[in-house]
Amino acid sequence: MTLLYTFLTVYTLFNIWVLKKINKFQSLSAKQKRIHMILIWVFPFFWYWILTQIIGDGKSKTMTVKERKNLIKKGRGGFYESKKAFDFYR
Numbered sequence: 001m002t003l004l005y006t007f008l009t010v011y012t013l014f015n016i017w018v019l020k021k022i023n024k025f026q027s028l029s030a031k032q033k034r035i036h037m038i039l040i041w042v043f044p045f046f047w048y049w050i051l052t053q054i055i056g057d058g059k060s061k062t063m064t065v066k067e068r069k070n071l072i073k074k075g076r077g078g079f080y081e082s083k084k085a086f087d088f089y090r
Contacts, residue, residue, distance in 0.1 A: 015040050 022028070022036050 011044075
C-alpha cells in the first residue's frame with residue numbers, strides 16, 4: 001500500500017506542476033487550457049481502459065476439439081475443417 005500511496009502522491013504533484021505550466025502558457029486559449037487540464041487527469045484512466053480491452057481476461061478463445069464436438073452434438077453448429085477446398089489443386 002505504501003508504494004501505491006507514493007505513486008499517487010508523485011502523480012498528483014506532477015499533475016499540479018504541469019497544470020501550472022499550462023496556465024502560464026500564453027499561446028493557448030482558455031478553452032484549450034481547460035481541455036488540456038481535463039485530459040491530464042482523465043487520460044491515464046482512459047489508457048487503462050484501452051489496455052484492459054486489448055489484453056482481456058487472459059483466457060484463450062481457441063475452440064478445442066472437445067468444445068467443437070459438443071457444439072455439433074447439441075445442434076448449435078460448429079466449424080470443422082474438411083480440407084475439401086484444397087483438393088482441386090491435386
